[in-house]
Amino acid sequence: MKYPVHERFYTWQGEGVHLGRAAYFVRLYGCPQACPWCDSAGTWHTEFRPERVSLMTPREIAAGVERESPSGAVVVVTGGEPILFDLAPLVGELHALGRAVHLETSGIAELRGEIDWVTLSPKPFGTWPLPSVVARTDEVKIIVHDVLDIDAGLRTLSGLRDDAVIWLHPEWSKARDRDRRVLNAITEAVKQNPRLRAGYQMHKLYRADDLDANSVKTLIPLGGNPELGY
Numbered sequence: 263m264k265y266p267v268h269e270r271f272y273t274w275q276g277e278g279v280h281l282g283r284a285a286y287f288v289r290l291y292g293c294p295q296a297c298p299w300c301d302s303a304g305t306w307h308t309e310f311r312p313e314r315v316s317l318m319t320p321r322e323i324a325a326g327v328e329r330e331s332p333s334g335a336v337v338v339v340t341g342g343e344p345i346l347f348d349l350a351p352l353v354g355e356l357h358a359l360g361r362a363v364h365l366e367t368s369g370i371a372e373l374r375g376e377i378d379w380v381t382l383s384p385k386p387f388g389t390w391p392l393p394s395v396v397a398r399t400d401e402v403k404i405i406v407h408d409v410l411d412i413d414a415g416l417r418t419l420s421g422l423r424d425d426a427v428i429w430l431h432p433e434w435s436k437a438r439d440r441d442r443r444v445l446n447a448i449t450e451a452v453k454q455n456p457r458l459r460a461g462y463q464m465h466k467l468y469r470a471d472d473l474d475a476n477s478v479k480t481l482i483p484l485g486g487n488p489e490l491g492y
């Protein structure tokens with residue numbers, strides 16, 4: 263079993279319930295959702311495709327985690343779309359090291375592996391998450407590029423546990439540009455429905471990921487580029 267690994271780096275979790283925790287990120291390669299504002303566009307877009315993607319065994323990935331981060335740091339497996347792969351072997355190796363394993367996914371395939379924390383980021387205008395993944399979700403992250411994204415994202419969550427947290431995150435170009443329409447829509451939604459929480463990608467303010475020499479620094483034109491067809 264080998265996984266296509268786009269990048270691995272040690273930093274901290276910049277969003278969600280585990281905000282601020284030391285975290286080793288394993289970003290797998292490939293995603294069919296093709297979100298126009300994807301800030302991991304290097305994992306799927308031809309324009310940003312890396313020259314080379316490493317194929318790594320679970321043991322090789324775990325060895326890197328052990329070498330490059332201290333015990334206690336969680337491991338976040340993200341994408342691309344990691345749920346397309348059988349994650350059980352990787353989770354097994356990381357649990358053998360005593361590491362908690364978190365997953366960030368859009369939920370489009372059955373989840374394989376005893377993941378400790380599942381963050382679901384549904385893509386209502388792409389493929390919806392499977393009910394089995396929604397039921398397994400610990401927190402939801404709805405990316406708000408347009409005000410319509412809030413209700414559209416919520417509609418994908420049938421079967422979500424009552425104790426799962428639901429975040430509304432301004433898509434980064436909207437947050438960066440202080441887009442009042444998007445930010446105010448999130449504020450109003452939270453005020454109307456206290457189940458929701460207003461989120462932010464704090465690591466981007468710190469530029470924390472950039473401090474690890476292994477993180478990919480390719481500049482992605484956030485918000486998409488219609489001239490390039492995305």
Ligand code: SF4
Nearest residue numbers: 293295296297300342
């Ligand atoms: S699902 Fe995530 S990784 Fe895939 S294109 Fe959308 S934002 Fe990017």
